Structures are given as structure tokens and as C-alpha cells.
Amino acid sequence: MEIRKQSARGRVGAIKPAGFTLVKALSNLREQSRRASEDRGKFLLGAREMMVLGKLVNAWKDVVGLQLAHKTCPTRLIRGCLYLAVADSQWMQTLVFLKTRIIEKLNQLFPDVKISDVIGRPGKIPEAVEDLLADADWPDWQKETAHTFPVDDAELGELLERCQRKLDARLRGLRQKGFDLCRSCEAAVTDSPDRICAVCIFAGREKNRAQVRSLIQEMPWLTIEELHEFDPLLDSVELSAIRLETLEDTLAFVRELAMEQTGEFNEESFRQMKKEMVRAVMLYTGCMPDEVDLDQLHPEQIPDPDWISYLTLETGEAQC
Secondary structure, eight states: OOOOOOOSTTOTTSOOOOOHHHHHHHHHHHHHHHHHHHHHOOOOOOHHHHHHHHHHHHHHHHHHOHHHHTTEEEEEEETTEEEEEESSHHHHHHHHHHHHHHHHHHHHHOTTTOOOEEEEEEOOOOHHHHHHHHHHOOOOGGGSOOOOOOOSOHHHHHHHHHHHHHHHHHHHHHHHTTOEEOTTTSSSEEOOTTOOOHHHHHHHHHHHHHHHHHHHHHOTTOOHHHHTTTOTTOOHHHHHHHHHHHHHHHHHHHHHHHHHHHHSOOHHHHHHHHHHHHHHHHHHHOOOGGGOOGGGOOGGGOSOTTHHHHTTGGGTOSOO
16 A cells, blocks of 8 residues: 655644644543553553644544545554554554554654554544544545646746646535535535525525515515515515514604604695505505505504694694
């Protein structure tokens, strides 16, 4: 089995942040060490040992490759001897053939650790370590098809080409894990069956709701069944909220028009006020336009008690 060559950018000597999956993996290994020390009198891994072991676990896939990393895992380091948990006997045999090359690679990457031997023991690979490997199991961007960008600056063209290949590799990796770009915006990533991301779903719902608000504003008598033609997902709670919001806006407009009449009566504004009153009654009661008569309104049909004074503004009976 061929040991993967570590790139200069990803070499272990560089400082990398400890991801959550690595922290979880180390926590599991420390818990295993604690149980072993209680059961068989073995020593508990200290802080320094955990730090070194964490570096080894994080770099293990770069040392032996992803295939072997899924079957082996560093568990402790004692006086230059690195102990591994090995999934089965077949991989124990593979480890024997690769031991020398693994030790050379480890000492190249970790000269301060000075590893002299690698010993495999049958054991289960922690689930957190598998998660750590899954996070790293992405396509190699350097194997992606190169693109040509028509730019005069060669350095810029090379940078764009490299970025595009990395994006292609990331997208291919996401697709392997069940994700894909939203077919609507082609920007956000989604795993929904219809390939529509949450952002586009929300935007679509807002567009439909805006259309429903406009229809309710013009035709307050529309039923939810009739509105489903424009927004199939509209439910009764949403419709009630839209009607209430429209009613509040209409009542505020009626009040504003009435206040204008108290200073100087305007026939056009007064007609507009009565028109808005009809709209408000329909929103408030759910009745049809031909059922609204502002001259014979029942008290239960009046959403604002101040309307009684508003309607007398034309005759001058209302007090300013």
C-alpha cells in the first residue's frame, strides 16, 4: 500500500486549529485510558501525552492514507513506542509490512517525538475518529479538470484556475455526501429532495405572501380556497394574520383622512375615507361589498367607535 505524500501546505508542522471532531476523539481516547487505568492498573494519559497524541491522531490520515486510517488509530505513546488500535487481523498484517515506512514518516513530521516503534493491538476505532476522517475525506482538488481564464495577468489566471478547481472538488465532495447546489439560486448548498435551499423557499413564500396581501387589500372577501390558487401553502392562521395586518393599516388610513377633515373639509378625501371604511368593514366582518351600508351599520360591524364622529364630518356636526 502506498503512503500518501503530504503536501507542503497541509504538512503537520503547520499549526492547525483543533476541530470539534478532533476534540471529541481525544476525549474518547482519554476516557478509554481512564477506564484502562482503573481496570488493569495502567497509567492515565497526562496533558502532555494527550497533546502529542492529538497531533498524531490529527495527522494520521496524512501519514498512512485514508484507507488505513479508517482501520487503525493511535491510542497512546510510551517512551517512543506508538500503540495503535487495529480493526482486524488482516490490517494487523498490513501494518507489519508498512511499519518501517510509517516510523520514517512520523519522525520526519514529528522529529521531537522520536518514535522508535509502532505496535498494533486489536481494538475498535472510536466513532469520533471516524467522524474526524469523514470530515477530511474530500476529493483532491489537484485532480480536478483545469480551467482556462482569459486574463492578461498570468498570476491572476493561475490563481483563478486553482480556486475553480478547489470549488469543483468541494462541490463533488458535497454531492458524494448527498448535498448539491440549490437549483434556483445555485449559491447555497442543500440536501432537500427538490434541490431548493431554505433561503429560496423563504424568498418564494415571501413573494407569494406579498401577492396574497395585495389581493386581500383589493378584494377582502376572497376565501382561503380562492387564495390557494396563488399560494398553495397558505393556511388559515397566516390568512388571519394578513387580514388583521391589512385591517390595522386601513384603520390607520381612515383615521388619518378623518383628521384632515377636521381642519378643512375636503369632498375627495371624505369619499376616500368612506371607501377605506367599506374595506375595513369587509376585513373586520368578512362580508361582501354589497352587504356594507355605512348609513346603517350595526355597532358590531364598526371596528373603530370613532367612526360615528368621522361620518358626521360632511354635515359639520362633529366637534373638532
